Amino acid sequence: MNKDTLIPYIGVVTDIRQDTPDVKTFRVVSPEGGKVFEHMPGQCAMLSIPGVGEGMFSITSSPTNKEFMEFSIKKCGCLTTWLHAMDVGQQITIRGPYGNHFPVETELKGKDLLFIAGGIGLAPLRSVINYVRDKREDYGSVQIVYGSRSKDDLVDYKEIIDEWMADDGIEVNLTIDNPQEGWDGHVGFVPNYVKELDPSINKTVLICGPPIMIKFTLAGLKELGFTDTQVYTTMELKMKCAVGKCGRCNIGDKYVCKDGPVFRFDQLGELPDEY
Amino acid sequence: MQEAMINRAKQLLADGTVDRVIGWKRGEFAYDITPAVFRSAEELDADFVFDDFTSANVSKYLVKESKKEGKILAFLKPCDTYSFNQLTKEHRVVRENVYIIGIPGGPKLDAEKIKAKGITGILGVKNENYTLKIETVYGEETMPYYEAVLDKCASCKSKKHVVFDELIGDDGEVLESNRFEMVEKLENMTAQERFDFWRDQLSKCIRCNACRNVCPACTCEKCVFDNPNSGVENKAPADSFEENMFHIIRAFHVAGRCTDCGECSRVCPQNIPLHLLNRKFIKDINSLYGEYQAGEDTTSRAPLNDYKQDDCEASIVHERGVE
């Protein structure tokens, strides 16, 4: 019988990084070494600990990384609590890649890019950011606006400081919600910060974060003159099969797992407001 | 009767006593009646129905409805009043927000029983002196009324309304019912026969949860079977043990609170006689702690919530288990 997508592969966790108090980044390779499968930026994978649960997670690493995949996961429910408690060397099950991806090879090519992320929302964008960094000549300017509750809640802070900020032609704007000792950067919510920064309306926007942040940022972008067709986001809903059959993530005539998770805002506008 | 109910409901809406009415709404056929809330005289005139098929117990809807603003008129049959009283006792309904009109009970009809006779294409059902004249696509059929009566009505326990603000029609009496007959029959079986009986019945279960969701005693905000942390939250039976346990655990949970309204069996798409599990508990409570009818009043302590020095010892389970 042919391989069935519901039957997972084994992945080995080779590195665990404590990113923030409630976010850890897990490095996963196949037992034979190397990546379990290839993916595109924005795609997801189903990770599971049999007996605990299975869940859909964004693949945080860039496809240009040829050695391993990474997943930044926030401790939230039953499965993620288990994942946070495990040690290096633990095997997990993994299947994918699932869903569509950011149109890095088509619509985004040659464009000036504006990434806007809040909290764990950086996870799916990190894949695109690093993809773009590795294929720098294919894209225009890159601006990243990233905010979190506090400095400690900024995911991938080290990578942002050591690598992204060190790159030529990448502008990184960090912000935290409230003033904090040891932080001399911007303080304030992401939507307001974006408006303050007043980015050029020629940019293509990729946004991910809490729904409330997305809502207000989008409103702000529109005030600045951006249109729905310029803004991409990635969504999350309950998923079980990840291939558009189990019915969980159905909104309108779309399945977030299969037709998403990446949507342009004009596409979302055609869907019922059920997310 | 239907006309009297509609007229009284209109009066109560008009004089502001209530602002909603819960009753039954006409369907596509003679028998597919839906519980519904009516908000105006026009809605009542258009769709309100009370006939031989209006069997649904609307008490459970009052858990939600009685917490809304304003007062609601509820038409309750005798059996429904027991459910309502029990819900009042458990502080699930707000009594002050419900205006209760007691209406006569059944025996109500079961469309499935008509269909089981091979009568299909039903277009209309008329009761003429307790003979059903059934108009069908294939011509007229007749059958005795009592052969099409719902199981819950065939073993009716009471024609008495235990709670009401007013009555339409007369109040009745608590009946000498035969409702424990089948329980006794099951008790007289050998353990193996009984096990086989229940295995046969419960293996039909499709875990649709209709019995639980319709049950006026099942009003937990979050059922243990819907809670992923409980370890028993499963929509599919992993094995036959589990398939049985869902119903047995449910029967335990409603023991002493089940008024024997019979809705569980009425709604079961697989016709599992679930009420027999509850009746076994009722019969046992009666024999171990003295006669008790849940929902009869709103103040007494239920036997399983009460402690008396002469309560039977736990060993009773062992003693009774010896064949």
Next chain:
Amino acid sequence: MLKISIDKLDALFEAISASQTLYIPADREDGSAEYKKYESGMKLSNALNTVRSAKDFFFPQTENLVDFKMEGKNIEVIDIREESEDFVIFGVRACDARSFTILDKVFLSEPVDSFYKNRRDHGTVVTMACTRPAETCFCGTFGIDAAAPEGDAACYSDGESIFFEAHNDKGQKFIDSISSLLEEGDTAKLDAVRDKTREILKKLPLAGISTESFGGDKLMEHFNSEKWAELSESCLGCGTCTFVCPTCQCYDIKDFNTGHGIKRFRCWDSCMYSDFTKMAHGNPRLTQLERFRQRFMHKLVYFPSNNNGEFGCVGCGRCLSKCPISMNIVKVMKALEVK
């Protein structure tokens, strides 16, 4: 057309079941019917349809997908799939037969569900034309002819004999396998029976239900309808409609720890259930209105949008007779109909 006399049905069933597993609709004690594995002496039910649909054969209520062995930090994935045995489902009605093509669109689209396909490949669907449709039937609304059912092979009864007609190679193979029991028969009486059935179908109370107001292009219009509040008001939130429905195919995946390994199951699920879309951090469908709406929107709008206008309902009428509060797709269609 090849036929067999009705009084020789026993011999027919014996012959089929001698080479492969046979399922037929059989009567239960309570007068309802269900599909049962044929055993000698079992009689074909006269009931119009079974309580549970025939979808169980290809998409069972519960099935084991995969097993895991956990040892220390290591996990072993055990593929427990086995080639299905060959089987015949006899007496499937036109509505259920169509439901398979609807389920195919879900499970056989990429990526193909191997569990479903395995059973589909090994199952032969032998349908039986209806002669006594019920008041709850409205298959005609979805372009189904109850007097000429689909399936690998179809059977027609004229009251004395059953006639056989193959629709594809699988059906022909089935008829060939029983050909020694069949004889050539005159279909004059059968044609009359079929005409009569079609006359009845036209006269059924739900014959006029139309799909005109529905389809993929009516998405927002119906989604935002104010009617949903009233329609869903008394919904109990149970899964009866979903589980008796031949086309409902949403499922859950669950793990069970058996004590010596983990079994991963797939089981039917219902969008009517409160936890269907519940996530660790919230639930986008908080009330029964949204859940109720989802089920009907999926059948009448979302499914046709993705499947060239085909609706996710076959008009079998099971939800009409089984919903505890008698709320169903017909009432929804009538309420939402654009006049």
